[in-house]
Amino acid sequence: MSKKKKQDEQVKKEQAKAYEKYVKQFTPNPKYFSNAIKAFFIGGLVCTAALYLQNLFMAQGMMKKDAATAVTVILVCSAQLLTGIGWFDSIARFAGAGVIVPITGFANSMVSPAMEFKKEGLVLGSGAKLFTLAGPVLVCGISVSVIIGIIHLIIDK
Amino acid sequence: MVANKIGKHTVKFNNKPEILGTGSVVGVKEGEGPLGKRFDVVLEDDTFNEKTWEKAEIKMLSESILLSMKKAGKTEKEIDAIISGDLLNQLMSASFTARDFDVPFIGIYGACSTMTESMILGSVLVDGGYAENVVSAASSHFCTSERQFRNPLEHGNQRPPAAQWTATASGSVVIGITNKPNIVLTYATLGKVVDPGITDAHQMGAAMAPAALDTIHTHLLDTNREPAYYDLIITGDLGHIGKDILLDMSKNRGIDLEKVHMDCGVILYDEDQDTHSGGSGCGCSASVFAGHIYREILEGKLKKVLLVSTGALLSTTSTMQGDSIPGIAHAIAIEVEDS
Incomplete structure (x- = not known):
C-alpha cells in the first residue's frame, strides 16, 4: 500500500471516530440501572421458583441430581411454551438479562428461529436455522470448556 | 447538450410531470400511530390473510399500486412502467408484485430511499416523453425485514435506544401529464453515497444524516432556493436521533432547516x-x-x-464484516401549480 493511501485511510478513521463521538451526544444511553434492577428481580424470581421446585421434588424423595434435571426440563419447556404463544419476547423486553441469561433464554433462542423459518420447510427451514442463535454460544462454550479441561489436566499433574 | 440538468446534481422537469393519484397501505401499529387516519388502508392483521410475511408485504404493495391507479383513473393498459423496490433480498416483494401486473417492471434498490428514487425515475420517464403514465412505489414490512436483517420475531431481546422500527407500510404514486397541471414534480436532486463511518447497525439515523444534509444542501444550491421556499422539507427515516443530528449539522453549515424540517420516521409513531x-x-x-x-x-x-x-445502504454481510454504513438521500420537489 502506498504511503498516501495509508494516510488517507488514517484520516478517514479519525473522521469516523470524531463523528461517532459527535453522534453520542444525540443518543440517549440505555437505562442501565433500571434494566439491571428489573433483570435482578425477575432473574431472581426465576431462580427462586426453580429452587422451590427442586426442593419440592427432593421432599418427595427425588435425588438431588434428578431433581435438578427435572427443574431444568421444566424451565426449558415453559420458556418454549411462552415463546410459542408469543409472550417470551414481551417478557424479555421488560426483564432483559433476567430471563435471557438463565436456561430460559437458551430455550427461546432455539424455538424462535424454529418457528420463524418453519415456512421454509421443516428440514431446510427450521432444521437448518435452529442453531443460528444458540450455535455460536454452544461452539464457543464447548471450545472454552475443552481448553480449560486440558489446562486443568496439565496443571493437576 | 444536456438540457434538463442544472447545477451539480439536479434535474429540472420542464414538461410538468404530475402526481395523478396515490395509494397507501399500512400495518396495525402504523394505523394506531398519529397518522393512522391519513392512510387509505390500515390492516387489521399484519399477515393480511396470507400464509407468510413476504406474501403479506407483496399483497400490501399490490394493493397500494391498485389504489393509486384507481385514484388516478388509470387502467393497467395505460401504465407504461412500474418502478418499485423494497428491502428484501433480490427485491422479492417488488418483483413478485409486478408478476401480477401486465406492465413492464423496473426493480430498484435504494434501501429506505427507494420511494424518492422511484419517483425521480418515473418523473424522468414521463418528462422525457418515454412513458405516459408510470407507477412509482415502495414497501417494507417489519416482520420480513426483522428476519432478514436481525433476529427471529419471537426472540427475546432488548433494543437499544437508537434502534428504529421498520414500518409495515407501502405507498404508491401514479405519475403522468395532464392539460391542467396541479401537483407537479418540478426538480429532483440525485444523492451521492456519503459514509460517515458509523459501524453500529442500530445507528442508522446517524449514518444517513450527513447524506441527507449533502443532498438538501446541493438541492438548495443547484436551484438557488432557500429552505424557507418550501413549506416542508421532509426526510425519510432519520428518526429522532438522525433528525437532531441533521438540524445541528445544518446549523453549522449555515442552513436553517429548523422551521421547515420534519422526518417521516418521527411522525409515523407516537413516543x-x-x-x-x-x-x-x-x-x-x-x-x-x-x-x-x-x-x-x-x-x-x-x-x-x-x-x-x-x-442506509448496509447489507447483512457488510455489517458482519465490520464495514461502515454508507448513507444516501435523494430529493424531489413537489409543488402545487398556481391556477
Whole structure:
C-alpha cells in the first residue's frame, strides 16, 4: 500500500471516530440501572421458583441430581411454551438479562428461529436455522470448556 | 447538450410531470400511530390473510399500486412502467408484485430511499416523453425485514435506544401529464453515497444524516432556493436521533432547516409505541408521502414540499464484516401549480 493511501485511510478513521463521538451526544444511553434492577428481580424470581421446585421434588424423595434435571426440563419447556404463544419476547423486553441469561433464554433462542423459518420447510427451514442463535454460544462454550479441561489436566499433574 | 440538468446534481422537469393519484397501505401499529387516519388502508392483521410475511408485504404493495391507479383513473393498459423496490433480498416483494401486473417492471434498490428514487425515475420517464403514465412505489414490512436483517420475531431481546422500527407500510404514486397541471414534480436532486463511518447497525439515523444534509444542501444550491421556499422539507427515516443530528449539522453549515424540517420516521409513531428512535424502511417515507403528505397537499395545507427519502445502504454481510454504513438521500420537489 502506498504511503498516501495509508494516510488517507488514517484520516478517514479519525473522521469516523470524531463523528461517532459527535453522534453520542444525540443518543440517549440505555437505562442501565433500571434494566439491571428489573433483570435482578425477575432473574431472581426465576431462580427462586426453580429452587422451590427442586426442593419440592427432593421432599418427595427425588435425588438431588434428578431433581435438578427435572427443574431444568421444566424451565426449558415453559420458556418454549411462552415463546410459542408469543409472550417470551414481551417478557424479555421488560426483564432483559433476567430471563435471557438463565436456561430460559437458551430455550427461546432455539424455538424462535424454529418457528420463524418453519415456512421454509421443516428440514431446510427450521432444521437448518435452529442453531443460528444458540450455535455460536454452544461452539464457543464447548471450545472454552475443552481448553480449560486440558489446562486443568496439565496443571493437576 | 444536456438540457434538463442544472447545477451539480439536479434535474429540472420542464414538461410538468404530475402526481395523478396515490395509494397507501399500512400495518396495525402504523394505523394506531398519529397518522393512522391519513392512510387509505390500515390492516387489521399484519399477515393480511396470507400464509407468510413476504406474501403479506407483496399483497400490501399490490394493493397500494391498485389504489393509486384507481385514484388516478388509470387502467393497467395505460401504465407504461412500474418502478418499485423494497428491502428484501433480490427485491422479492417488488418483483413478485409486478408478476401480477401486465406492465413492464423496473426493480430498484435504494434501501429506505427507494420511494424518492422511484419517483425521480418515473418523473424522468414521463418528462422525457418515454412513458405516459408510470407507477412509482415502495414497501417494507417489519416482520420480513426483522428476519432478514436481525433476529427471529419471537426472540427475546432488548433494543437499544437508537434502534428504529421498520414500518409495515407501502405507498404508491401514479405519475403522468395532464392539460391542467396541479401537483407537479418540478426538480429532483440525485444523492451521492456519503459514509460517515458509523459501524453500529442500530445507528442508522446517524449514518444517513450527513447524506441527507449533502443532498438538501446541493438541492438548495443547484436551484438557488432557500429552505424557507418550501413549506416542508421532509426526510425519510432519520428518526429522532438522525433528525437532531441533521438540524445541528445544518446549523453549522449555515442552513436553517429548523422551521421547515420534519422526518417521516418521527411522525409515523407516537413516543409511547416503543419504537425508540422512530420509524424506518422503504414503506416509511412511501406511505407517509402517499398518505399523509399528499392529503395535506390536496387539502391546501402544503404547497411546496421537498421529499428527501434517506437510505442506509448496509447489507447483512457488510455489517458482519465490520464495514461502515454508507448513507444516501435523494430529493424531489413537489409543488402545487398556481391556477
